[in-house]
């Protein structure tokens with residue numbers, strides 16, 4: 001790291017990943033000034049996502065270390081690089097964390113999240129927002145309306161955008177039964193979107209506090225996976241037909257089994273969450289019921305614009321459990337790991 005630090009470089013605090021199975025470390029690193037087309041964003045709120053736990057455990061290993069974590073980033077533009085309109089300075093923004101090659105067939109239609117030649121992915125393979133500053137291209141910063149406060153805006157960057165993207169993939173129709181299996185950050189977004197799209201939503205979870213929150217956000221029924229067999233209960237609620245759409249936000253052996261068992265005719269099972277467990281299903285189920293199994297990852301830049309608009313219009317509310325100073329990232333990760341958080345923990349760098 002020292003070799004990269006020019007003598008003029010300003011230092012800042014950042015929480016960094018050092019490889020699979022290694023603890024994250026709060027360190028002093030150099031702040032990168034914006035190059036042409038880029039902006040320097042002073043971070044004011046940074047959401048903590050389950051993905052960080054996957055980095056820590058080694059389940060997700062993208063082979064880049066050290067790297068600053070954090071992909072739900074809200075901040076204020078503090079400096080602009082060459083070619084960026086100077087009036088953007090001081091703008092409140094939220095960061096889009098993918099930077100595709102912008103030339104391939106995926107990027108050409110806006111599917112940057114599928115680009116095989118990513119130039120950057122902030123908080124994954126490029127320095128993200130668990131820091132005092134982040135430097136990103138100006139086009140990766142989406143203006144935030146004044147009506148959305150900083151901390152409430154943070155989860156839009158991943159949990160709401162991921163929900164927006166997944167919600168569309170399943171092509172839900174009005175009146176369909178939509179199961180949201182797992183009521184964390186993405187799950188809360190999906191419950192609200194499914195309802196807004198005309199679906200009848202069933203939230204499945206283990207924590208009574210999270211299930212209550214899901215009901216408050218518009219779920220029609222809450223199913224406690226720790227107290228009842230979710231598959232049977234969903235069959236019962238849907239009059240035996242099963243669910244039309246199941247969003248699988250957990251991905252454990254048990255949840256995958258229950259999610260696929262609850263799927264009805266022409267049902268769509270959308271994977272968003274994962275664990276070390278593998279998914280197995282007998283093809284006869286998919287064949288005779290014409291079911292689809294798909295995955296959903298991240299979101300497009302346009303999904304982020306839509307997510308900001310949905311939150312501004314009150315269609316989707318973000319749920320914040322707590323805010324923590326950057327220094328206390330470890331307590332946030334522990335609470336996330338223990339499943340204690342109802343909504344997001346958001347890091348707020350103090351100065």
Ligand SMILES: [Zn+2]
Nearest residue numbers: 049051158159
């Ligand atoms: Zn995330």
Ligand SMILES: [Zn+2]
Nearest residue numbers: 101104107115
């Ligand atoms: Zn590309």
